[in-house]
Amino acid sequence: MSTSWIVRLEDLDRTQVASAGGKGASLGELIHAGVRVPPGFVLTRPAFDAFLEAADPSSLVPTWLSEVDAGQLNIGEAASKVAELLGDAPVPDEARTSVESAAKELGVAYVSVRSSATCEDGSASAWAGQLDTFLNVGPDELLDQIRACWLSIFRAPALAYGATHGYGAGEFGVAVVVQEMVPSEVAGIGFSVHPVTQEPGVRLIEACFGQGEAIVSGEVDPDQYIVERGARGIMQRRQGRQKRGLFLEEGQSKPVWRDLGTHGGDAKLDDDQVLEYAGLLDRIEAHYGYPVDTEWALANGRFHLLQARPITTLAPEYQESIIDPSIPWNGFIRRPLSLFEVSVINHWLDTKHAGSDLGLHMDRQLAIQDDSGVVTLLVDQEAQEAAFAHFQDLERHDRSRYIALLEEAHRVYEDGARRLDRAEGFQDLDDAAEYFSKVGKFTTAFPAWTLMALDAGHIEDAEIRGLAEELRARSLYTPIAHGMLDPLLQRFARELGFSEPEMAGRLVTWQELQRGAVDLPLLEQRLSDVNAGKKFVFQVRGEDEMLRFVSETGYLLMRIAGQREIVPPDDPDRLSGQAAWPGFHRGRARVILSSDPAGYSVEDGDVIISIQSNPALMPLLRHAGAIVTDEGGVACHASIICRELKIPTLIGTGNATSKIRDGDIVEVDATEQVIRVVERAPSLP
Numbered sequence: 001m002s003t004s005w006i007v008r009l010e011d012l013d014r015t016q017v018a019s020a021g022g023k024g025a026s027l028g029e030l031i032h033a034g035v036r037v038p039p040g041f042v043l044t045r046p047a048f049d050a051f052l053e054a055a056d057p058s059s060l061v062p063t064w065l066s067e068v069d070a071g072q073l074n075i076g077e078a079a080s081k082v083a084e085l086l087g088d089a090p091v092p093d094e095a096r097t098s099v100e101s102a103a104k105e106l107g108v109a110y111v112s113v114r115s116s117a118t119c120e121d122g123s124a125s126a127w128a129g130q131l132d133t134f135l136n137v138g139p140d141e142l143l144d145q146i147r148a149c150w151l152s153i154f155r156a157p158a159l160a161y162g163a164t165h166g167y168g169a170g171e172f173g174v175a176v177v178v179q180e181m182v183p184s185e186v187a188g189i190g191f192s193v194h195p196v197t198q199e200p201g202v203r204l205i206e207a208c209f210g211q212g213e214a215i216v217s218g219e220v221d222p223d224q225y226i227v228e229r230g231a232r233g234i235m236q237r238r239q240g241r242q243k244r245g246l247f248l249e250e251g252q253s254k255p256v257w258r259d260l261g262t263h264g265g266d267a268k269l270d271d272d273q274v275l276e277y278a279g280l281l282d283r284i285e286a287h288y289g290y291p292v293d294t295e296w297a298l299a300n301g302r303f304h305l306l307q308a309r310p311i312t313t314l315a316p317e318y319q320e321s322i323i324d325p326s327i328p329w330n331g332f333i334r335r336p337l338s339l340f341e342v343s344v345i346n347h348w349l350d351t352k353h354a355g356s357d358l359g360l361h362m363d364r365q366l367a368i369q370d371d372s373g374v375v376t377l378l379v380d381q382e383a384q385e386a387a388f389a390h391f392q393d394l395e396r397h398d399r400s401r402y403i404a405l406l407e408e409a410h411r412v413y414e415d416g417a418r419r420l421d422r423a424e425g426f427q428d429l430d431d432a433a434e435y436f437s438k439v440g441k442f443t444t445a446f447p448a449w450t451l452m453a454l455d456a457g458h459i460e461d462a463e464i465r466g467l468a469e470e471l472r473a474r475s476l477y478t479p480i481a482h483g484m485l486d487p488l489l490q491r492f493a494r495e496l497g498f499s500e501p502e503m504a505g506r507l508v509t510w511q512e513l514q515r516g517a518v519d520l521p522l523l524e525q526r527l528s529d530v531n532a533g534k535k536f537v538f539q540v541r542g543e544d545e546m547l548r549f550v551s552e553t554g555y556l557l558m559r560i561a562g563q564r565e566i567v568p569p570d571d572p573d574r575l576s577g578q579a580a581w582p583g584f585h586r587g588r589a590r591v592i593l594s595s596d597p598a599g600y601s602v603e604d605g606d607v608i609i610s611i612q613s614n615p616a617l618m619p620l621l622r623h624a625g626a627i628v629t630d631e632g633g634v635a636c637h638a639s640i641i642c643r644e645l646k647i648p649t650l651i652g653t654g655n656a657t658s659k660i661r662d663g664d665i666v667e668v669d670a671t672e673q674v675i676r677v678v679e680r681a682p683s684l685p
Helices: 014-032 045-055 060-069 075-086 093-106 139-154 156-164 261-265 271-288 339-349 351-358 381-397 399-421 429-455 462-472 477-496 501-506 510-515 520-531 554-561 615-621 637-645
Strands: 006-008 040-043 111-117 133-137 174-180 186-191 202-209 223-228 234-238 244-247 256-259 292-299 302-310 329-335 364-369 375-380 535-541 544-550 574-576 578-581 584-592 607-610 626-629 649-651 665-669 674-679
Touching: 006 014, 006 093, 014 040, 014 045, 014 111, 014 174, 014 271, 014 302, 040 093, 045 075, 045 093, 045 139, 045 174, 060 075, 075 139, 075 156, 093 139, 093 174, 111 139, 133 139, 139 156, 139 174, 156 615, 186 271, 202 271, 223 271, 234 271, 271 292, 271 302, 329 381, 339 351, 339 364, 339 375, 339 429, 339 477, 339 501, 339 510, 339 535, 351 429, 375 381, 381 399, 381 429, 399 429, 399 462, 399 477, 429 462, 429 477, 477 501, 477 520, 501 520, 520 544, 578 637, 584 615, 607 615, 607 665, 615 637, 626 665, 637 649
Parallel strands: 584 607, 607 626, 626 649
Antiparallel strands: 006 040, 040 174, 111 133, 111 174, 186 202, 186 292, 202 223, 223 234, 244 256, 292 302, 329 375, 364 375, 364 535, 535 544, 574 674, 578 649, 584 665, 665 674
């Protein structure tokens, strides 16, 4: 080939991102890994630089981008200015002749033309779907589509994505990949680690009929396969509700949408094909040395790899054994609790303190704090079932004792209320925590477990319910915890010389205080972790206590719940979807029925309800508190973006845009995979 601007894919590897871009360099690396890649070439970044130099001799584009960085020009205005300046600029002659020569040597009728930015497909940001791809491109269109790929880096969604991920003016360039067009019957995506639960032993594969652009854009509901590492077996499968597919048609210059009818519900891959691709994922991950996100096409019974990039959304600790997987955990409560409060709750429920009085033996507990600061407290499922059996036996065979315990709880409450009224303090933390344990186990834990047993149908007794509900309606928990315990804990931290004593309750456990294990270096280290955004995972097994501060915890909750697929809710007022990123958020719904952000406004914290969370909506997505879509799979480009933004996201609800009105107040619980309307917006007159 005549110039260094053109490089064949087989002559590239992953070290050449600066010239070939992330996609081009990775395609070359895939060839070295020995997998099947459609033949092609890359028009490298120097051609892009030459295009800009010729079309923008006054360097207006860098000036506008610098003004965006400085907040002097908004992204939409900058994108419009660049499009007006560069939209009709010619491709440099050397690039044109080089591409024509390379295309002739490639010798195929139709090609795909794909942007390959130097900042894309890296370990920190995928740029998934932000730049242009063109399919089934003929010779007459090739140069126009190359120019469109160059210009796509300056569109508003890409500029917004770059700004969100810290890319400033002039920090990127665009190469262009040109490959033989693969007429795929089935296409899809494969992750070598599940991107939501982050289970390293689980592969995720999604598949659709037709071209893969339909699946990565989130415009179809794909089939989904969960495969055990080593391609040993298919653990779960779900057949999507694909209504249409994107296909190459004879005589058509571009892929066209075709209605699939009932055929769209057929399985896209057979078991052997699923396991074959899972084996390819094993092989590619082993070659790269890190978990990968891949795109593929199946044509004539053979898989063709179209892309491989790092999975950018895995927690640094995703492979570590942070929780005990051998224990079947059940959710107990979800509250905004401090670490100290969580540890005291454990004090209420363990065998030593609750066994003789209440018959509770909760010696294995787990508390996981999420991004919002809310804590999910879980207990051992076997212990929970034993507690319910104990309450059932007590109600049936010694009801008078059950009533007496609840009446004693009322006396404990009255004593605690009087103590608060008199502002009686405690001599020390030992005295306070022991009293708090008595109040907590009688007036909080016991009635709470009683009501759970009643609601689950283990017992049926109106008098018991009335006594328990009265206790739960007037808790002493908050005034004692925050009015009596916290001041003592802060005094202890000040005496140690701690810089922020008001933070002490978020940093230590009651058991650590009992053991005398809290000192100044420990407090300062944990404060540094919390200020860095880390969350706690606190686990108790009998006398053993384990505490970790980690960067992410939502995926741990998804693992415990086994949430790898959509689970229909048991409440008709809720909608279900599949979590693309876990978390909880409450906010105002903004229903967006277009992939064009023009004309829509989103305030920080709004919940975007859309047909699909198209990457073109990036200027809006980065303001959202949560995202809910009708269509799409967990592996589509928009889902990747939402995971990078760490926004709670539910996809594939099927009908959220028709069930939720603009302005409704909604709660999105992506960990439980449901969305509920809390308050309806006023109806229009």
